[in-house]
Structure formats: C-alpha cells, structure tokens
Amino acid sequence: MRTPGGWWRHKTTPEKVETYTRWSFHFFAVMEFFSVGFTSVAPLGLRLGSAAMLVVAVHAGLCFVTVSRSIDWTRGRRPQPTGLLWTLAAVTAAIAAAALGLAEHGPDREGVATAAGGVFGVILIFGPGIIALGVRSRRRAFGIAGGFAAGTWAVTSALGAPALTALFTSLIVLIGSVFIAFTAVFSVWLLNAVYELDEARETRARLAVAEERLRFGRDLHDVMGRNLAVIALKSELAVQLAQRGRPEAVTQMVEVQRLAQESQREVREVVRGYREADLGSELAGAQGVLAAAGIACTVGGATAAGLPAPVQSALGWVVREAATNVLRHGDARSCVVRLQVLEGRVVLSVENDGVSEAGPESMSEPSGSGLAGLRERLAEIDGTLEAGPVGQGLFRLTAEVPLPSRSGPTGPTGAVPAAVAAHAVSEVMP
CATH class of the missing domain: 3.30.565.10 (Histidine kinase-like ATPase, C-terminal domain)
Structure with a gap:
C-alpha cells in the first residue's frame, strides 16, 4: 500500500513547487472565508450574517477556481482565463460596494459596521491579489491593485466619508492588495524558474549523452573505417581472382579473415574502455x-x-x-x-x-x-x-x-x- 505522504515523494521538484504554490493561494481563499465570512454571522445576526457568509463563500470559491486556472495558464496547459478574471473583478467590486452600503445604511447594532468593514477590506485585498496570478505583465498586476485602491478612495469619498478616512482606507487596500499581488508575481516567477531549471538540466543530460554517442561513434569509425575499406577492396579482388581461376584468391581471403579478426579485437578493446567502471x-x-x-x-x-x-x-x-x-x-x-x-x-x-x-x-x-x-x-x-x-x-x-x-x-x-x-x-x- 502507498504510505502516507508517498504521493508527495513521488513528485519531482518542480511539481512539488507547483503544488505548494497552488495550495498556498488556495489557502488565501479559505482564510478569506473563515476570517470574515464565517465570523460575520454573530454580529450581523442569523439572517443577514448567513447571507454575508454565503456571499463571501462565493467570492472565495471564485478565487479558488481562478488560482487553479491561472496557474494552469502559467504552465501553458490552458488558455488565459480572461473571462474568469473579469468576473472575479466584478464580483469583488460588487461585494465591496455592498459591504460599504451595509456599513453606512445597515442595522444600527453594535458590531455591524465592524463586520461589514472587515468584509469590505478583506475582499478588496484578496481579490486583486488573486487576479494578479492571471496576468503576465508585472505592471498590470500592480496596476490592478492600484486601481482597486483608487476606486476605494473614490467610492468612500462619494459616500461622504471624511477625506482622511477615505485616504486611510484606500491606503490599507493598496498596501494589502499590492502585497498579495507581489506574492503572486514572485510565486509565478519562481515556479517558472524552477521548471526552466529542470528543463535545462534534462537538456544538459541529453546533450551529454549525445556527445558521448558521438565520441563513441568517432572511436568506432577510427577503428573500423580503415579495416572495413581494406576488407571491401580485398574481397572484391578475391572475387575477381576467383572468377579467373587464380590461386591468389585464397591468399586474399586469408588476409580478409585476418583483418576481420583484428577488427573484432579492436572493437572489444574500445568497448572495454567504455565499460570499465572505477x-x-x-x-x-x-x-x-x-x-x-x-x-x-x-x-x-x-x-x-x-x-x-x-x-x-x-x-x-x-x-x-x-x-x-x-x-x-x-x-x-x-x-x-x-x-x-x-x-x-x-x-x-x-x-x-x-x-x-x-x-x-x-x-x-x-x-x-x-x-x-x-x-x-x-x-x-x-x-x-x-x-x-x-x-x-x-x-x-x-x-x-x-x-x-x-x-x-x-x-x-x-x-x-x-x-x-x-x-x-x-x-x-x-
């Protein structure tokens, strides 16, 4: 039976790095759900809290799928998930706007604004960071995080929040989303580098084998080329002498036999030199x-x-x-x-x-x-x-x-x- 952890030991180093990267970002989605989705039930009440938890679960699930599709795209296994990235961006913006509206116009109970603000901040931090996995340009990845931060400042200012509060909120979103985006960019770069290093090592091994085959072929050619040419000429001469009934044909065939035996001995010496191991x-x-x-x-x-x-x-x-x-x-x-x-x-x-x-x-x-x-x-x-x-x-x-x-x-x-x-x-x- 396969021992626990055997599936991990059977993976190559690049496959291990890919698995670690994939599940690290999957963990972000799980952490998002348990940090703000699951904990929203108590302060928001059963009905409103369950709705908030469901909305956060949808966003976390969408992040989960986006991570898998984006990493597969990075490795060239599927096309870029452009539609999924736009969907995640739209859902992120919609949930953030709903959380902001809940904080401003929701029930006047203790903890409602705090829970809604937590959903607002976490969603806007994790969403752009996960989207960064699916874009190739680093500028674009950080630009997405900056765009969500700018949108946060614009929306909070439009809702009448003080300028300092709007600025502080947008800075929190910017710092958090840029950090997750940087993690995504670095992880993709590291994953590609590990795969390229593994491919380079395999290429180097194949080149070494090819070089050894060429060297072995040159040695065999040096050993056998001249002897085979002489054997062919003497065999042709022996045939012509035999057709004329000349006794010298026997002498030529004896020489052919000697050359064949000498070639066999030289081939064995070449092979012995390759096969002896220290x-x-x-x-x-x-x-x-x-x-x-x-x-x-x-x-x-x-x-x-x-x-x-x-x-x-x-x-x-x-x-x-x-x-x-x-x-x-x-x-x-x-x-x-x-x-x-x-x-x-x-x-x-x-x-x-x-x-x-x-x-x-x-x-x-x-x-x-x-x-x-x-x-x-x-x-x-x-x-x-x-x-x-x-x-x-x-x-x-x-x-x-x-x-x-x-x-x-x-x-x-x-x-x-x-x-x-x-x-x-x-x-x-x-």
Whole structure:
C-alpha cells in the first residue's frame, strides 16, 4: 500500500513547487472565508450574517477556481482565463460596494459596521491579489491593485466619508492588495524558474549523452573505417581472382579473415574502455546523485583503492545499477553503501529503506539490465548477487566477488571478459 505522504515523494521538484504554490493561494481563499465570512454571522445576526457568509463563500470559491486556472495558464496547459478574471473583478467590486452600503445604511447594532468593514477590506485585498496570478505583465498586476485602491478612495469619498478616512482606507487596500499581488508575481516567477531549471538540466543530460554517442561513434569509425575499406577492396579482388581461376584468391581471403579478426579485437578493446567502471568514482557519483534527489546516502567500509581492475569494474556496475534502482523504485529516504574486503573476497552491500510497492521483482528488468544483468556480469568473474527485502521496509542488495589469486589475474590479460564486452556492443550499438 502507498504510505502516507508517498504521493508527495513521488513528485519531482518542480511539481512539488507547483503544488505548494497552488495550495498556498488556495489557502488565501479559505482564510478569506473563515476570517470574515464565517465570523460575520454573530454580529450581523442569523439572517443577514448567513447571507454575508454565503456571499463571501462565493467570492472565495471564485478565487479558488481562478488560482487553479491561472496557474494552469502559467504552465501553458490552458488558455488565459480572461473571462474568469473579469468576473472575479466584478464580483469583488460588487461585494465591496455592498459591504460599504451595509456599513453606512445597515442595522444600527453594535458590531455591524465592524463586520461589514472587515468584509469590505478583506475582499478588496484578496481579490486583486488573486487576479494578479492571471496576468503576465508585472505592471498590470500592480496596476490592478492600484486601481482597486483608487476606486476605494473614490467610492468612500462619494459616500461622504471624511477625506482622511477615505485616504486611510484606500491606503490599507493598496498596501494589502499590492502585497498579495507581489506574492503572486514572485510565486509565478519562481515556479517558472524552477521548471526552466529542470528543463535545462534534462537538456544538459541529453546533450551529454549525445556527445558521448558521438565520441563513441568517432572511436568506432577510427577503428573500423580503415579495416572495413581494406576488407571491401580485398574481397572484391578475391572475387575477381576467383572468377579467373587464380590461386591468389585464397591468399586474399586469408588476409580478409585476418583483418576481420583484428577488427573484432579492436572493437572489444574500445568497448572495454567504455565499460570499465572505477569503483571509487561510482561510489562518489552514486552518493552525489542520491543526495541531489533528497536521499541521504552514507558510504562506509573499506576503500576501493588497490582492488583489481576487473573487481572494481564489476562492483562499479553494481553501485551504478543499485543507485538507479533506489531512484526509480520505492520511496527511499536513506541509503547505506558498505564495502568490505575480506580474506579472498570483496563484499558490497547497498541497503535502502524504500521497498518498491510492486515488490522486489519490479527491480529486475529484462534485456541485460537490472538485477538479472548484474548477475550475468558478476557470474563472469565467479561473483554472486543477492537482493531482497530484509524487514521493516528495508531492501538490501549484496554482491560478493572473489579476489583473483596472485598467480594471475582473472580472465585474459586481467581485463573484463569478452562476454561483457560483447554485451556492451549490443547495448551501445543499435
């Protein structure tokens, strides 16, 4: 089952900022209702107070909808809610005028003028601030707040209020509405900046991948271009010699065979250079990536320095895949990586507190990736891999690799086995 708060942890950072922004302004609407709508019943009486509460509830609901539509428009998900913004402005002005009329001509009871004045001020402060979410120009956003403040001064002066009172009231409306409008403008700017930063990071990652592919393609071209050209020429020559019945055709085909074998060896060397992973770099990289994702990662135990290259390469891939699984599966908050160098073997364990909802089977993927791919790589150097939940929401992955004997390295020339290189070709080259 999804744990409480799991829906929040599954969101990306921009989505979290958007959710926070959206509900912050929704809270303004809720606060408006409870601060002046709900509290108007007692001083205004049941009948008049219920009507005032209903009117404020309508305004708060309209603000609620305007917030959602305006933020969606900001993110390009829907057109600008121009009609809704004009409706909110008209309703705000109408409620403010009604509240002002109630304060001037309403029942002569204690608290009526105070309650009506509260509705008047809060409505005129929150209304223009919410409208500012739906306009693109900052000048226009602050101009709307200034316009409502000027209208407040004009209406209160027309109703016979003293000049100082009208000025003071309009200043309160101006300061409050400008503050909410500034909050709206800043929140929209921050939201857009976070999304743009996330898009820039994704673009940078895609460019890095594209650059690496180009570099790999150049290396393969440098290795294979000349050999393939010679193979094509010698094959064409062998065909012509064979058609004439010349024995030199056999010599040419032997040379073609030698070049093909040499090309195969060079491709394996190129792939081996790309696929070998430094364990120390992978541990530091995994720690940095997990920390950037908000997952506390602790690396302890022995250091990777001095371990044979095949062992470091195999365990480096274990760390890389384990970090990927922690990010992609479950709701991990912490991860502990421990490296132990025992007598004749190296043990690497990666433990996190976010067991996937779909179970540990979801961490195993086909086609040479995930846990199945790790087992295949470790099997090449007689290593083992165990993975599974260990209770209390913990998932542990343990890789054990034997250290090569001093008489000689594991595999030919101490390199990653040919099967791993061939598997790398199948993954990198389409």
